[in-house]
Amino acid sequence: MNDELKIGGETFSSRLILGTARYPNNEVLLQALAAGGADMVTVAIRRVNLNDPTGENILSLLRKRNIRILPNTAGCYTVKDAVVTAELAREVLETDFIKLEVIADEDTLYPDSEKVLEGARELVQKGFKVMPYCTEDPIVCKKLEDLGCVAVMPLGAPIGSGMGILNPYNITLVRNAVNVPLIVDAGVGTASDVAVAMELGCDGVLLNSAVAQAKEPQMMAEAMRQACEAGRKAYLAGRIPRKFFAEASSPKQGKIAV
Numbered sequence: 001m002n003d004e005l006k007i008g009g010e011t012f013s014s015r016l017i018l019g020t021a022r023y024p025n026n027e028v029l030l031q032a033l034a035a036g037g038a039d040m041v042t043v044a045i046r047r048v049n050l051n052d053p054t055g056e057n058i059l060s061l062l063r064k065r066n067i068r069i070l071p072n073t074a075g076c077y078t079v080k081d082a083v084v085t086a087e088l089a090r091e092v093l094e095t096d097f098i099k100l101e102v103i104a105d106e107d108t109l110y111p112d113s114e115k116v117l118e119g120a121r122e123l124v125q126k127g128f129k130v131m132p133y134c135t136e137d138p139i140v141c142k143k144l145e146d147l148g149c150v151a152v153m154p155l156g157a158p159i160g161s162g163m164g165i166l167n168p169y170n171i172t173l174v175r176n177a178v179n180v181p182l183i184v185d186a187g188v189g190t191a192s193d194v195a196v197a198m199e200l201g202c203d204g205v206l207l208n209s210a211v212a213q214a215k216e217p218q219m220m221a222e223a224m225r226q227a228c229e230a231g232r233k234a235y236l237a238g239r240i241p242r243k244f245f246a247e248a249s250s251p252k253q254g255k256i257a258v
Contacts, residue, residue, distance in 0.1 A: 003232065005204055007181050008129035008150035010096065014038050015198070017183065018230045021047070021207025022059055023217065029058075033067065036221035041067055042099055044074035045089045046237050053193065057216050059093070065083065070131070072099035077112075079119045088124055098123060099153070100132040109159040117147065124148040136170040138177040142161050145178045152178055153206060156197060157187025162207045164193040168200055175201040191220075193226035197238070198231025 005012040016037040023029040033041060041062060048057055062069055071089035076082040076095060086098045102119050104112035111134050114228055123130045129150045134140055136154035144152050153172055157163035164187060175182055179219060181203040188194055188207040198204050214220035 003236070005181065008229040009133070011096075013041055014040075014225070014228075015204040015232060016194070016225055016254045017204060017206040018221070019206070020062070023095050023214040026058070026061055029212075030061065030065070032108075032217040032221040033065075035218045035225070036211065037225045039068055040070050042072050042208075044069040044093070045071045045085055059123070062170070069093055069095065070097055070099050071095065072118075072133075073101045075103075076101060077103055077121065077166060079115050082115075082119045083126075085123055086128060087111075087126075090128070097125060097129045099130065099151075100130050101214045103110055110134055111155070113137065117143055119145050120144055120149055131183070134214060136174060137166050138170065140171040141174045141182075143176045145180050149180065151181040151203075153184055153185035155186040156184045156193065159186045161187055162189030162210060163187050164189050165196050165200070168196065171200050171202065173195070188224075194224050194227040195231035198228055199234050201235055204228075 001154050005015045011189040014037050015036045016036055018033055018036050018041050020029060020041050036183060043058060048059060059069065065068060071093055073082040076085055082100060082102050089098060100116060100123060102112050102120055104110045113135055116132050116134050120130050120132050124147055131151045131201040132144050132149055132154055133153050134144060141152040141154060154171065156165040171184065183204040183206055184197040184202050185206040188210045189211060194205050207224065211217050211221045211224060
């Protein structure tokens with residue numbers, strides 16, 4: 001099925017985006033990335049040693065394997081820090097793509113909507129292709145699209161919680177509100193969560209902890225890939241409407257008289 005994901009003028013064969021943090025080691029990370037089939041992964045620039053003399057930091061490992069890197073501004077609590085981090089990422093990685101994160105507090109790791117909007121406006125003006133981590137508020141998502149963001153990435157649940165898609169109704173509202181790619185970011189716990197997100201009409205799913213902290217990361221990554229593909233096909237195929245009463249699958253006409 002030729003069903004490629006297009007973001008900011010770029011084309012991706014996979015609708016699954018994986019994170020690179022919290023894996024037991026780099027070998028397990030690379031095995032999981034291969035099993036997940038993702039051709040774009042996200043890296044927290046503030047948490048990478050850019051001056052590693054061994055040349056074996058995560059950026060160099062990904063580059064050797066020609067994996068597209070989506071830098072993010074994880075760990076930023078102010079617009080200024082997010083913008084500076086984005087500019088550093090562009091200089092180091094030579095990419096205009098940036099996953100914008102501006103966190104409100106350490107307890108929930110929820111995005112600060114006001115600061116996300118402000119940061120998105122500034123980064124778009126600086127020529128970045130902004131993919132903001134945001135709340136599942138359709139109004140906020142629409143404003144981000146209007147500012148020029150190339151995608152919107154509302155959370156399914158708090159980062160690392162594994163709670164799944166807590167508010168499918170709002171995700172559906174966001175789907176109806178925006179025309180740019182919609183990618184659920186954060187909260188996925190297992191493969192069924194990915195399938196639900198895709199069946200709601202999301203264009204992709206970004207996840208990290210569910211694979212990195214699984215008992216078998218490589219196997220879980222494969223399951224996430226399969227769930228992403230299955231959920232996308234189910235959405236395109238069109239599910240039957242929900243009905244309150246049963247409806248027999250066999251026809252009523254032509255029944256044998258008894």
